Amino acid sequence: MQNKEKLLEVFHVSKVFPVKKQQLRAVSGVSFSISRGEILGIVGESGCGKSTLAKILVGSLPASEGKMILNGEDYTQLNGKEKRKFRRNIQMVFQDPLSSFSPRMKIGTYLCEPRRNYDGISKKEAMKEAEELLEKVGLPKEFVLRYPHELSGGQLQRVAIARAIAIQPALLICDEATGALDVSIQNQIARLLVELIEEQNMGCIFIGHDLALVRSVTQRIAVMYLGRIVELLDSEHLEQKCCHPYTKALLNSVFDVYCNQEAEIHLLEGDPPSPLQVQNGCAFASRCPRCREKCLSSVPELKRVEERHLAACFYPEG
């Protein structure tokens, strides 16, 4: 089962929240793997379980089922000291930079924390490293003396990335890391991330809702719908090869700058169903234009369509 090339392996991870005697399946049966130096994108609409999955992967939420293996080590059930020690391997960058900073902590102190915390190095040494980190993410080292409110959103996001890579994690999880930024800044951050991942030979999970952006940053894309991965394929061939109707619908919902104004938009009717309602069939059936009888009675498995391409659909589009 162990594969040396694989950095992270995830097997059938599920998360169930109890809600007033009902069960909310936020994530169900998600499996995938990432190798070193790879960026995997996860896209989906709000409420599809992307962020819950991220929290499970960093270990801040316990999974209800399944297991996760990083560098050959199963970390699903770790506890106490071991868990604390393990946590340095996976770091996270959040969506809203300003609210993930303590407003009264200087940037320098903020950047020193992980190294002092995990490795117990001296304050002086840590401060020196903090300056190096800032330069690495393209900021002047004088920023160590600044407070978060003095920096712009894009700069803060760079600092957040610097802190995440300070203890050289094996895996970086970016949860909508560019969602709150303007397009030009978004591009810069995306470029920086790609560079850093390659340089440090980390793995990265890039969560987003902008299909065009995620596609440009990642090697592979996993599309999630209502807690399941419905399609997993190479980003490079996303438009040509995707075959799940939901992925198609997502692609059709992106407004291209050079679009034809006369073209009709292919609308996906309605909203995603509530994850509280237990469904027998395919989760997407209620909105799917190709839904048939079989879709209502049984759940399609994530199956191999071709090399490096999985889809969960009984009647994939050609």
Place this chain on the structure above:
Amino acid sequence: MNMLDIKNCTICYQNGTPAVSDVSLSVSEGEIVSIVGESGSGKTTLIRAILGLLPPGGKIIDGEILFNGMDLVKTDELRMQDIRGKEIAMIFQDVGAALDPIRKIRSQYEEAIAVHEKQPKHRCIEKAVDMLKKMHLTDPGRVLNSYPFELSGGMKQRVGIAMGMTAKPKLLLADEPTSALDVTIQAQVVHQMKELRDKYGVTIILVTHNMGVASYLSDKIGVMCRSRMVEFGTREEIIYHPKESYTKELLEAVPKLGGERFAK
């Protein structure tokens, strides 16, 4: 004649630096005009000024806003109240926050109609149901009997558009109407806006940071940067033949399907 003419408008907040400086803009009847730009460029300030709804401390220092020949800057508050909603309506980014969380949609909708026209309740409800149907909400009865938290983001946005459109305004101002929505829901709302213009002839000014949405909907596009309107022209001019370097950069920065990929 142009329906709306903004001439050399300058707007300041208390600190004195203009949030909008020397901006001119013209909108003809039946057009969709988009204002694009990054956050802080003054686009929201500009369209709020049209309705006289600037946040506290905001003031129009210079310029004219002519709506069918009438200068809205000089119009007194009483007359403005008449114009708001009836002739110019506005929909906001987060309709969920604009709705009262502890009252059902029904009572809020009734109030919105009654402000403009005194009429019996059942007439109001008929109107509301009719409008919600036009917005493709399949079960208007259920929507009216719901509290805002019971509706999804896309439904709330459509309720907001429906409320704005009930008094049949001639001009609709939309401030980032799709930004808080998921992509498939965004597509629905964009479709709705297009239909409003095509079927009911409403003139729309749309503020957005999504170049794709602006490009799909607009006849004209204005690009704002640091309080100035750096470029204003037809969609053709702005999207395919941008003159200003800022516009080019902005277009370049938008991630595109089938475009450049950073990852190897």
